[in-house]
Amino acid sequence: MQKLLIVGGNRLEGTVRASGSKNATLPVLAACILNAGVSTIHEAPRLRDISVMKFLLHYLGAKVTNEGSTIIVDSSNIEPLEISEGIMRRMRASNLVLGAMLGRFGRVKISYPGGCQIGSRPMDLHLKGLQAMGAVIREKFGYIMAEAKKLTGADIHLDLPSVGATENLMMAAVLAEGVTTIRNAAKEPEIVDLQNYLNAIGGRVKGAGTDNIKIEGVAHSQMKPAVHSVIPDRIEAGTHIVATAITGGEVTVTNVIPEHIEPLLAKMREAGVGITVGDDFVRVRGNGRVKSIDIKTMPYPGFPTDMQPQMMALLSLAEGTSVITETVFENRFKHVGELRRMGADIKVEGQSAIIKGVDKLSGACIEASDLRAGASLVLASLAAENGTVIENINHIDRGYERLEQKYNFLGARIVRVHN
Numbered sequence: 478m479q480k481l482l483i484v485g486g487n488r489l490e491g492t493v494r495a496s497g498s499k500n501a502t503l504p505v506l507a508a509c510i511l512n513a514g515v516s517t518i519h520e521a522p523r524l525r526d527i528s529v530m531k532f533l534l535h536y537l538g539a540k541v542t543n544e545g546s547t548i549i550v551d552s553s554n555i556e557p558l559e560i561s562e563g564i565m566r567r568m569r570a571s572n573l574v575l576g577a578m579l580g581r582f583g584r585v586k587i588s589y590p591g592g593c594q595i596g597s598r599p600m601d602l603h604l605k606g607l608q609a610m611g612a613v614i615r616e617k618f619g620y621i622m623a624e625a626k627k628l629t630g631a632d633i634h635l636d637l638p639s640v641g642a643t644e645n646l647m648m649a650a651v652l653a654e655g656v657t658t659i660r661n662a663a664k665e666p667e668i669v670d671l672q673n674y675l676n677a678i679g680g681r682v683k684g685a686g687t688d689n690i691k692i693e694g695v696a697h698s699q700m701k702p703a704v705h706s707v708i709p710d711r712i713e714a715g716t717h718i719v720a721t722a723i724t725g726g727e728v729t730v731t732n733v734i735p736e737h738i739e740p741l742l743a744k745m746r747e748a749g750v751g752i753t754v755g756d757d758f759v760r761v762r763g764n765g766r767v768k769s770i771d772i773k774t775m776p777y778p779g780f781p782t783d784m785q786p787q788m789m790a791l792l793s794l795a796e797g798t799s800v801i802t803e804t805v806f807e808n809r810f811k812h813v814g815e816l817r818r819m820g821a822d823i824k825v826e827g828q829s830a831i832i833k834g835v836d837k838l839s840g841a842c843i844e845a846s847d848l849r850a851g852a853s854l855v856l857a858s859l860a861a862e863n864g865t866v867i868e869n870i871n872h873i874d875r876g877y878e879r880l881e882q883k884y885n886f887l888g889a890r891i892v893r894v895h896n
């Protein structure tokens with residue numbers, strides 16, 4: 478088990494580059510199953526979750542090679558093997574192979590996925606959509622089995638704009654017969670990125686980024702090799718922005734699509750943080766203590782649930798009382814207990830956290846319970862007095878590439894220790 482030892486109190490200063498998006502790379506890698514050929518994916522981050530997806534493709538029979546941040550997948554020899562609990566448990570996003578496997582082979586058997594413990598995270602919307610396209614689904618002994626001689630285009634209305642369900646259904650629909658419309662689709666930038674990849678391999682997808690996505694099914698013979706660059710990671714960029722603000726620093730975050738982080742930037746400005754936006758960078762200037770603000774997480778373009786824990790760390794040092802309401806996941810306040818151990822004054826009432834800003838946080842021995850909770854603890858530690866020890870940092874490694882190196886380069890004092 479590895480830990481991070483963080484000595485807080487240093488301002489972050491300089492320039493940091495956000496890596497490619499984890500949540501865009503994962504569905505694109507799953508979609509590589511569809512073309513039964515070569516896909517070259519640039520700007521893939523080097524993260525544990527990405528390694529799990531590479532391993533899964535390799536297990537299914539793909540040839541996967543990695544050169545720096547480029548992943549090359551040759552999916553010609555993939556077979557519809559059963560995907561066991563041992564693989565699926567390592568990452569919830571493994572469920573993204575469901576649509577692509579069903580689309581290409583007409584059958585798939587996967588164990589229910591694992592992942593961050595931030596709520597029940599069911600898959601009913603994925604399965605209902607596939608059923609509407611003609612798949613027969615059976616669920617037994619913790620496995621999902623889906624079969625369809627031929628998937629057919631369907632009109633699907635999602636009860637809520639699930640990111641994973643939208644992605645799975647887009648992938649399944651690419652090789653289906655006829656036109657599929659996904660209504661109330663998720664509008665996240667990662668969905669648009671997936672559309673771009675699917676069109677690059679010969680799919681006919683339009684409308685990503687809006688509520689309605691239309692996929693015209695094509696024959697497998699129309700699939701082709703493709704080269705694709707994934708978009709920058711908006712959550713990583715957002716985390717660096719909050720890290721700068723919480724340390725009262727001055728940092729330029731590069732490799733950013735500012736429009737993708739506008740919901741965060743609006744809140745940072747409201748809190749009094751200096752923000753300057755360029756074409757592909759954001760300059761952040763911490764102006765001392767931030768003002769209290771209220772936040773409600775929502776699907777994109779609302780405030781991202783994946784930035785909620787980091788904002789809570791920042792607001793725990795704000796002037797005044799803030800309220801954060803979490804509407805996307807029902808169990809996403811696990812960082813509260815750890816922040817409290819550092820001296821934060823936070824009370825949870827149902828789906829809301831009431832955060833009374835305190836003058837200072839102090840170091841403690843704390844534990845990351847999930848990926849973004851882990852990030853929030855790193856940020857709190859950067860601002861805290863004394864040293865902090867963060868355990869269970871494997872969660873942080875799932876989603877941040879060389880986080881401590883990036884922050885040390887900006888002036889932080891973080892050491893990774895193995896025990």
Ligand code: UD1
Pocket residue numbers: 499500501503569570596597598599600601602603604637638639640641642663667782783805806807
């Ligand atoms: C993705 C992101 C995750 C982010 C989340 C919300 C990836 C790999 N992960 O997760 O980082 O926090 O979007 O922005 O991209 N739901 C159902 N039934 C379903 C599917 C989802 O009820 O069949 C519910 C979930 O329980 C949750 C909500 O919908 O409450 C949103 O989940 P969803 O958008 O599907 O998140 P993920 O795709 O798992």
